[in-house]
Amino acid sequence: MEKKNISRRSFLKIFGAGSVTAVATLAGCKGGNKAGVQAAEEYKNQVEPPIGKMTYRENPKTKEKVSVLGYGMMRLPTKVNNSDEFDQEMINKQIDYAIEHGMNYFDTSPVYCQGKSERCTGIALHRHKRSEYFVATKLSNFNRDYWAADKAKEMYHNSMKELQVEYLDYYLLHAVGGSMEEFKGRYVDNGMMDYLLKEREAGRIRNLGFSFHGKQKVFDEVIALHDKYHWDFVQIELNYLDWDYANEISNNNVDASYLYAELYKRGIPAVIMEPLLGGRLANLPQYLAAELKSHAPERSVASWAFRYAGTPEGVLTVLSGMTYMEHLKDNLLSYCPLVPLSDDEMRYLDKEIAQKIVGLENIPCNDCKYCMPCPYGIDIPAIFVHYNKCKNEGSLPMGVGDAEYRKHRRQYLISLDRVVPRNRQPDHCIGCHQCEPHCPQSIRITRELHKISDMIESLKRDPLGERTV
Numbered sequence: 001m002e003k004k005n006i007s008r009r010s011f012l013k014i015f016g017a018g019s020v021t022a023v024a025t026l027a028g029c030k031g032g033n034k035a036g037v038q039a040a041e042e043y044k045n046q047v048e049p050p051i052g053k054m055t056y057r058e059n060p061k062t063k064e065k066v067s068v069l070g071y072g073m074m075r076l077p078t079k080v081n082n083s084d085e086f087d088q089e090m091i092n093k094q095i096d097y098a099i100e101h102g103m104n105y106f107d108t109s110p111v112y113c114q115g116k117s118e119r120c121t122g123i124a125l126h127r128h129k130r131s132e133y134f135v136a137t138k139l140s141n142f143n144r145d146y147w148a149a150d151k152a153k154e155m156y157h158n159s160m161k162e163l164q165v166e167y168l169d170y171y172l173l174h175a176v177g178g179s180m181e182e183f184k185g186r187y188v189d190n191g192m193m194d195y196l197l198k199e200r201e202a203g204r205i206r207n208l209g210f211s212f213h214g215k216q217k218v219f220d221e222v223i224a225l226h227d228k229y230h231w232d233f234v235q236i237e238l239n240y241l242d243w244d245y246a247n248e249i250s251n252n253n254v255d256a257s258y259l260y261a262e263l264y265k266r267g268i269p270a271v272i273m274e275p276l277l278g279g280r281l282a283n284l285p286q287y288l289a290a291e292l293k294s295h296a297p298e299r300s301v302a303s304w305a306f307r308y309a310g311t312p313e314g315v316l317t318v319l320s321g322m323t324y325m326e327h328l329k330d331n332l333l334s335y336c337p338l339v340p341l342s343d344d345e346m347r348y349l350d351k352e353i354a355q356k357i358v359g360l361e362n363i364p365c366n367d368c369k370y371c372m373p374c375p376y377g378i379d380i381p382a383i384f385v386h387y388n389k390c391k392n393e394g395s396l397p398m399g400v401g402d403a404e405y406r407k408h409r410r411q412y413l414i415s416l417d418r419v420v421p422r423n424r425q426p427d428h429c430i431g432c433h434q435c436e437p438h439c440p441q442s443i444r445i446t447r448e449l450h451k452i453s454d455m456i457e458s459l460k461r462d463p464l465g466e467r468t469v
């Protein structure tokens with residue numbers, strides 16, 4: 001990949017940096033009531049975020065003020081642990097609280113939450129004045145059936161119906177980046193781009209953009225279409241690990257430093273997704289968390305990542321999926337107001353800490369669930385998240401040479417059974433590869449699952465650790 005067009009130093013020059021004060025926050029985004037109980041325990045001494053202190057960024061086109069913290073509606077609270085029965089009462093309550101604290105950007109998609117996110121979001125937002133919020137949704141026509149113009153238009157109009165709005169504030173072509181052939185099939189050859197441009201002219205789409213996961217070549221070609229389409233905004237993955245290491249971790253990803261620079265030089269606002277990499281930057285191994293704590297004991301691990309994502313001036317808003325009220329409050333504490341990171345802090349994160357995280361060699365799963373559902377029931381993200389967690393905690397059983405092999409073996413097998421039902425574990429993967437094209441991190445899912453399955457098989461056969469796992 002062509003090396004970054006913007007160095008970290010010029011990044012700092014471009015953005016400048018403010019002074020630093022303590023901001024305590026923490027967030028993570030796991031669904032389910034069990035996690036909710038844990039969240040409640042973890043945050044029992046949580047302070048209330050202040051009202052009237054939200055930081056806003058200006059949309060250069062509309063001049064509207066957008067809250068720097070945006071609500072990602074992809075991991076909504078459910079009534080029963082990990083069910084698909086969403087808790088509308090709680091969603092309403094959390095959206096009311098977010099709006100009361102100055103948040104005004106809500107991001108959803110027809111495919112989030114088993115297709116129910118738009119409806120839940122619409123019900124909650126409709127109880128507020130239309131002028132109090134901006135709603136963003138997407139043309140998520142991944143399935144080839146929806147490449148046909150009539151089906152794609154149906155998806156677009158259905159979004160407005162579900163959201164109970166007459167116009168969309170932000171509309172995105174969802175997950176551009178696989179190939180130009182796909183881009184053309186989904187948006188150009190079927191006339192959808194022309195249609196959406198007319199919808200923008202008519203005011204039913206106020207800002208038109210795309211979200212990106214994928215190859216630099218595709219990004220370059222699509223961003224070059226700015227002259228023709230005038231992208232009003234682009235959604236990218238930006239955090240201190242992806243800034244310089246996204247491409248090193250996966251050949252199919254592009255460093256955030258490159259993406260950001262390309263947007264910045266064209267004056268296109270960036271909407272940020274994955275500031276915490278699906279919680280990975282909040283759940284660092286203990287020794288790394290302790291290192292961050294030693295620099296600023298009053299700050300949480302996650303607050304570093306949130307402030308990193310919000311510091312660049314070309315960022316319009318940072319999306320965070322907030323399943324529980326505790327997450328919402330803690331995220332608000334990072335952005336009410338946002339205190340930008342200093343030059344030294346930026347460097348410390350995207351050089352020192354990021355390099356150490358890369359060295360962990362985790363499976364780069366951010367729990368986005370785009371690969372789900374697996375037709376054979378495998379809970380892909382839960383298996384990867386559990387594996388990474390054990391690895392980072394140093395409790396992965398390593399066979400010969402692992403002094404605590406027996407303890408680690410037992411812990412691994414028991415904890416896996418707790419988080420993933422037996423019939424959803426990796427040994428049930430038939431290797432059909434259907435999940436892989438959907439993974440924005442380009443993880444070779446089948447290969448990783450089979451590696452974990454082999455490891456589990458060894459653990460079961462080898463209780464004393466006499467063979468190497």
Ligand code: SF4
Nearest residue numbers: 374429430432433435
């Ligand atoms: S490869 Fe395995 S995990 Fe992926 S869809 Fe097929 S059975 Fe499911």
Ligand code: SF4
Nearest residue numbers: 365366368369371439
């Ligand atoms: S394997 Fe890929 S698609 Fe599936 S949850 Fe992880 S990052 Fe997302």
